[in-house]
Amino acid sequence: xxxxxxxxxxxxxxxxxxxxxxxxxxxxxxxxxxxxxxxxxxxxxxxxxxxxxxxxxxxxxxxxxxxxxxxxxxxxxxxxxxxxxxxxxxxxxxxxxxxxxxxxxxxxxxxxx
Amino acid sequence: xxxxxxxxxxxxxxxxxxxxxxxxxxxxxxxxxxxxxxxxxxxxxxxxxxxxxxxxxxxxxxxxxxxxxxxxxxxxxxxxxxxxxxxxxxxxxxxxxxxxxxxxxxxxxxxx
Numbered sequence: 097x098x099x100x101x102x103x104x105x106x107x108x109x110x111x112x113x114x115x116x117x118x119x120x121x122x123x124x125x126x127x128x129x130x131x132x133x134x135x136x137x138x139x140x141x142x143x144x145x146x147x148x149x150x151x152x153x154x155x156x157x158x159x160x161x162x163x164x165x166x167x168x169x170x171x172x173x174x175x176x177x178x179x180x181x182x183x184x185x186x187x188x189x190x191x192x193x194x195x196x197x198x199x200x201x202x203x204x205x206x207x208x209x
Numbered sequence: 210x211x212x213x214x215x216x217x218x219x220x221x222x223x224x225x226x227x228x229x230x231x232x233x234x235x236x237x238x239x240x241x242x243x244x245x246x247x248x249x250x251x252x253x254x255x256x257x258x259x260x261x262x263x264x265x266x267x268x269x270x271x272x273x274x275x276x277x278x279x280x281x282x283x284x285x286x287x288x289x290x291x292x293x294x295x296x297x298x299x300x301x302x303x304x305x306x307x308x309x310x311x312x313x314x315x316x317x318x319x320x321x
Contacts, residue, residue, distance in 0.1 A: 098252050127307055138213070139253075139298065139311040152308050186253070194302040194309060195241050197255040 099123040100201035102187050108207045109177065117172040117204045119187030125199070126192055128170040130162060133184040133203070145170060146192075177208045211235055213301045215312035222289045222319050229285040230315040232299030236280035241302040243309060244273055244284055248295040256284075256297075289319045 100121045109115050121128065130142040144152035145164040159181075161173040170187055184205050188198040214233045222228045234242065244256040257266040262277040270287045286293050296316045300309040 098254070100252070129307070138313045139300075141308055141310070144307045146307065151306070154308075190307070193305060194307050195258060195260065197243070197258055198309070199255070200245075200252040202252050 098199045098201065100187060100189055100199050102185075102201035102204050104204060105202065106205045106207075108209065109174070110209050111177060111179070113177075114173070114175040116174065117185055117187075117206075119170040119172075119201055121168055121170075121187075121189035121199070121201075123189060123191075123199060125189040126167055127190045127196075128164060128167070129188040129190075129198065130170065130172050131186040131188065131200075133186060134180075135183070139186070142172075174206075177206075179208050182206055182208045211301060211303060211310040213299065213310050213312040215297075215299060215315050217315060218313065219316040219318070222286070222293075222317060224289060224291060224319055224321050226289055227285065227287045228289055228317070229283050230297065230317075232282045232284070232312055234280050234282070234299070234301040234310075234312075235303070236278060238303045239277045239280075239301075240304050242275060242282050243300040243302070244282070245298040245300065246271075246295045247298055247314070253298060284315075286317070289317075291319045291321055293317060294319045 143162045163171040186203045187201040190196040190198045245253040247253040259275040264275045296314040300311045
């Protein structure tokens with residue numbers, strides 16, 4: 097257990113659906129992240145939040161909408177996704193700067209039909 | 210676009226043998242290099258955060274070195290065990306902040 101939980105672990109959705117991924121960290125960290133792992137591609141940063149404020153948006157399409165209501169919770173709202181958005185979505189948290197270790201959740205395996 | 214390359218992509222190691230593999234990254238604007246270990250069906254787990262040229266870190270049988278001037282880091286596994294089977298990821302941090310750029314990983318399979 098890393099102290100970072102993600103729900104659901106698996107999700108199948110149609111292109112017209114709206115769904116949300118949830119991440120919660122129990123480590124008292126200030127920064128939270130969304131990453132995407134597509135097949136045969138490196139882990140790719142999507143969004144970074146520091147103290148609930150978004151500090152990085154790595155040119156992510158607007159059909160992915162993050163929300164960080166507090167330092168312990170992070171959501172990724174999904175709508176009108178494409179089949180190529182099928183991937184493993186990982187959440188992570190860290191105490192602060194990039195010199196700090198990131199702690200990852202187990203991921204949500206998403207399949208868009 | 211930052212280029213973080215890991216080689217080889219995969220390797221098979223006999224139990225008891227030692228092995229090493231490489232992470233290459235841009236040598237300019239270096240801030241930090243992270244190493245993570247990712248077992249199948251588990252979360253990536255941090256191994257090291259390296260910041261200084263010439264740095265060497267060790268955790269049990271796993272160690273890493275860093276050369277920021279030429280832009281590479283080596284990860285070594287001494288006396289490989291089946292439980293060392295995992296994908297090893299490096300991640301480059303260009304400047305102060307939180308934006309890590311990951312390499313594609315080296316997948317290690319240790320055969321009993």
